[in-house]
Amino acid sequence: MVFLAKAPAASEIDWQNLGFNYMDLPYRFLAHYQDGKWDEGGLTEDGTLHISEGSTALHYGQADFEGLKAYRTKDGDIQLFRPDRNAARMHKSCERLLMPAFPEDKFVEAVKAVVKANADYVPPYGTGGTLYLRPLMIGVGGNIGVHPAQEYIFTIFAMPVGAYYKGGVTPTNFTTSYYDRAAPHGTGQSKVGGNYGGSLLPGDEAHKAGYSDVIYLDPATHTKIEEAGSANFFGITKDNEFVTPKSDSILPSITKYSLLYLAEHNLGMKPVQGDVFIDNLDRFTEAGAMGTAAVIAPIGGIEYQDNLHVFYSETEVGPVTQKLYDTLTGIQFGDVEAPEGWIQKVEL
Numbered sequence: 001m002v003f004l005a006k007a008p009a010a011s012e013i014d015w016q017n018l019g020f021n022y023m024d025l026p027y028r029f030l031a032h033y034q035d036g037k038w039d040e041g042g043l044t045e046d047g048t049l050h051i052s053e054g055s056t057a058l059h060y061g062q063a064d065f066e067g068l069k070a071y072r073t074k075d076g077d078i079q080l081f082r083p084d085r086n087a088a089r090m091h092k093s094c095e096r097l098l099m100p101a102f103p104e105d106k107f108v109e110a111v112k113a114v115v116k117a118n119a120d121y122v123p124p125y126g127t128g129g130t131l132y133l134r135p136l137m138i139g140v141g142g143n144i145g146v147h148p149a150q151e152y153i154f155t156i157f158a159m160p161v162g163a164y165y166k167g168g169v170t171p172t173n174f175t176t177s178y179y180d181r182a183a184p185h186g187t188g189q190s191k192v193g194g195n196y197g198g199s200l201l202p203g204d205e206a207h208k209a210g211y212s213d214v215i216y217l218d219p220a221t222h223t224k225i226e227e228a229g230s231a232n233f234f235g236i237t238k239d240n241e242f243v244t245p246k247s248d249s250i251l252p253s254i255t256k257y258s259l260l261y262l263a264e265h266n267l268g269m270k271p272v273q274g275d276v277f278i279d280n281l282d283r284f285t286e287a288g289a290m291g292t293a294a295v296i297a298p299i300g301g302i303e304y305q306d307n308l309h310v311f312y313s314e315t316e317v318g319p320v321t322q323k324l325y326d327t328l329t330g331i332q333f334g335d336v337e338a339p340e341g342w343i344q345k346v347e348l
């Protein structure tokens with residue numbers, strides 16, 4: 001059975017027009033957990049996993065993942081943005097699902113090995129493209145009861161990607177959802193597969209209604225903004241505050257914590273984490289979604305109870321959002337000085 005078409009040669013890729021699509025690149029990292037320990041793991045060319053029908057990932061959602069990017073700088077170097085934060089977050093996700101975390105230092109080493117092995121596929125500087133990395137862990141082996149697996153697979157694969165939201169740095173509209181993405185004391189803080197399975201239907205309904213994605217409200221009261229699709233939400237106030245929701249059921253976005261820091265230290269804004277009530281959007285002059293895939297995606301307006309609340313503009317990015325975008329992407333692509341420890345070079 002053939003599931004995967006091999007990626008085209010790097011020289012044949014149209015870097016300017018990359019989407020966010022799976023590609024079977026030449027190399028990925030693969031490690032196994034058996035008899036109570038992880039093996040060393042290594043690079044492999046086979047992108048197909050052969051696993052038991054009794055794998056807990058298939059039945060009971062013992063599956064978590066990460067997402068991060070490698071960036072090509074002006075000098076042709078390749079660098080990673082805070083990969084240690086992804087390793088730490090995956091550790092937490094594993095703890096939540098009773099999975100054995102892959103050691104954090106080895107996680108970062110493995111990411112670098114995958115980038116180096118697929119270096120031809122890191123898009124050239126200036127195209128806006130990046131190499132997206134997807135670390136993934138699943139419970140495998142013969143199981144049937146609702147118990148954690150005894151065996152696990154950890155893999156990291158990669159693909160070159162362009163902008164996540166089709167419009168790039170132009171605004172799109174979001175709609176609020178009747179559905180919740182996470183329960184108040186559930187798994188919303190963890191990057192686990194089940195959270196995303198449950199988000200497919202609301203996402204599909206939003207797309208069919210003409211919106212780019214869903215604004216999820218807090219699951220307990222449905223009065224406060226929690227997430228913007230698979231990204232965190234931010235709003236800018238006229239008092240120069242960078243505001244983002246605080247809640248135990250949203251994913252702790254690495255982009256969010258980075259922007260809270262940059263808003264304060266690079267842009268002189270006041271960083272605020274707190275309640276963002278859906279019936280009080282007038283306080284914001286600009287709004288956006290932030291995440292590794294989305295980078296910073298300006299939100300034109302949010303539909304709530306049949307009204308569209310427009311922030312800055314439905315067609316143009318606001319000045320503060322643009323500055324945040326330029327600062328963050330400047331750091332990621334090596335054009336703006338990064339705070340200590342944020343950037344890790346990949347030795348080629």
Ligand SMILES: Cc1ncc(COP(=O)(O)O)c(C=O)c1O
Nearest residue numbers: 230231232251253254255291292
């Ligand atoms: C639900 C959700 N929220 C927020 C984010 C943004 O997190 P990060 O900035 O770490 O990519 C992601 C993507 O990882 C996500 O899936």
